[in-house]
Amino acid sequence: MKKGVMRPGHIQIRVLDMEAALAHYRDLIGLIEVDRDDQGRVYLKGWTEVDKFSVVLREADEAGMDFVGYKVVDNQALDTLHQELLDFGCNVEVIPAGELKGCGGRIRFDSPTGHLFEIYAEKEQTGKWGVGDVNPEAWPRGLTGMRATRFDHCLLYGPNIADTLKLFKEVLGFDLAEQVVDDNGTRLAQFLTCSMKAHDVAFIEHPEPGKLHHASFFLDSWDDVLRAADLISMTDTSLDIGPTRHGLTHGKTIYFFDPSGNRSEVFSGGDYHYPDHEPVTWTADKLGKAIFYHDRQLNERFLNVVS
Amino acid sequence: MTQSATTADIPKQIYQIRVLNRDRVYLCEAGKSLLIGMEQVNADCIDVGCRGGGCGMCKIRILEGDFQTKKMSKSHIGDKDVSEGFALACRTFPSSDMAIESDHVRTAAVNCCNRYPESLNNQATNNKDNAEDK
Numbered sequence: 390m391k392k393g394v395m396r397p398g399h400i401q402i403r404v405l406d407m408e409a410a411l412a413h414y415r416d417l418i419g420l421i422e423v424d425r426d427d428q429g430r431v432y433l434k435g436w437t438e439v440d441k442f443s444v445v446l447r448e449a450d451e452a453g454m455d456f457v458g459y460k461v462v463d464n465q466a467l468d469t470l471h472q473e474l475l476d477f478g479c480n481v482e483v484i485p486a487g488e489l490k491g492c493g494g495r496i497r498f499d500s501p502t503g504h505l506f507e508i509y510a511e512k513e514q515t516g517k518w519g520v521g522d523v524n525p526e527a528w529p530r531g532l533t534g535m536r537a538t539r540f541d542h543c544l545l546y547g548p549n550i551a552d553t554l555k556l557f558k559e560v561l562g563f564d565l566a567e568q569v570v571d572d573n574g575t576r577l578a579q580f581l582t583c584s585m586k587a588h589d590v591a592f593i594e595h596p597e598p599g600k601l602h603h604a605s606f607f608l609d610s611w612d613d614v615l616r617a618a619d620l621i622s623m624t625d626t627s628l629d630i631g632p633t634r635h636g637l638t639h640g641k642t643i644y645f646f647d648p649s650g651n652r653s654e655v656f657s658g659g660d661y662h663y664p665d666h667e668p669v670t671w672t673a674d675k676l677g678k679a680i681f682y683h684d685r686q687l688n689e690r691f692l693n694v695v696s
Numbered sequence: 697m698t699q700s701a702t703t704a705d706i707p708k709q710i711y712q713i714r715v716l717n718r719d720r721v722y723l724c725e726a727g728k729s730l731l732i733g734m735e736q737v738n739a740d741c742i743d744v745g746c747r748g749g750g751c752g753m754c755k756i757r758i759l760e761g762d763f764q765t766k767k768m769s770k771s772h773i774g775d776k777d778v779s780e781g782f783a784l785a786c787r788t789f790p791s792s793d794m795a796i797e798s799d800h801v802r803t804a805a806v807n808c809c810n811r812y813p814e815s816l817n818n819q820a821t822n823n824k825d826n827a828e829d830k
Contacts, residue, residue: 451771
């Protein structure tokens, strides 16, 4: 049941070197740099996103993810969810408006997987970058690199994805769109949506809490994914795997690493989900095909390397 | 041994890298990290992860030799690790022949969120309610 959560709104990623990170997220992936703050954080977005920013980079001593934020429809939904998060047993913190520039008050909470999430209702709307709202052109000139259109989702690793599903489903109103289930009926991976997308967030069961597997950005076409692969070679960027297709969600994809070791994905296509759809299930004995539909082989680095 | 230097001023040279635990030797070009150098000659004796100092997969212990390092994620190489000779091969640049041990990747910490209500924790090991809870 929908509870007013609309979409992934932002992710704050820790990087070891800001200039190197900007060469990756801005110049290679093609996000637009929109602002910086007095903490030294840099704010970026994909050009189709209407809100001010969706990616925040913070220079730190370790790689990984600080938090992921989701935008809710209004402040009433925010207040309701705030109470329900407390009732669920989350540790909840209220972050005042303006702590992220242009963002309203945020409700931050933790998950059984050991990640920090946020919900918020208000963020400055600066519109799509380079095109207007009225009689808009197809795309703006002046985009760089892979020309990523939006921050799409992230895949997170941590323990107790079962209770994290309860949190996202019962409190936040996400649906289980896809899953990987083993012979004993234990769910190893879950892909959750608050929209029609195959995933707005995904989790894989993992003993270490709070880990980031990847942050993902959307491209329009398979041609764009192939072109992204060309750019990865041209810039001697650390390649993980691809271009290929996933069995899960059927997205066409390539994975690579930022200069701090955080994994990035750019992808196109993918399945859709309506609230009356049953979850799509992949069985663990077909995990190779579920992850890489063509190779049909498990890839240790893809499964085990997280930041 | 110095930390955090650039590699631009090192003349092109080839160093012999002995990976004792794997009983392998490979040649690494100056200016390349131990990991990239190993990948270039397909030596396959250090596990490859992100190649960016963030994931810890290529954690090694340095036994002999001179080198420089770039910034590494503290969650994998803390101050104690540095003093004990640990480093990430992707961020270690040789300036002499070296002897190292690979396969020091950290095993993932177990234990999750015991702050959650016991009723929830109990279900953690019993999440068999997968498809029916639509």
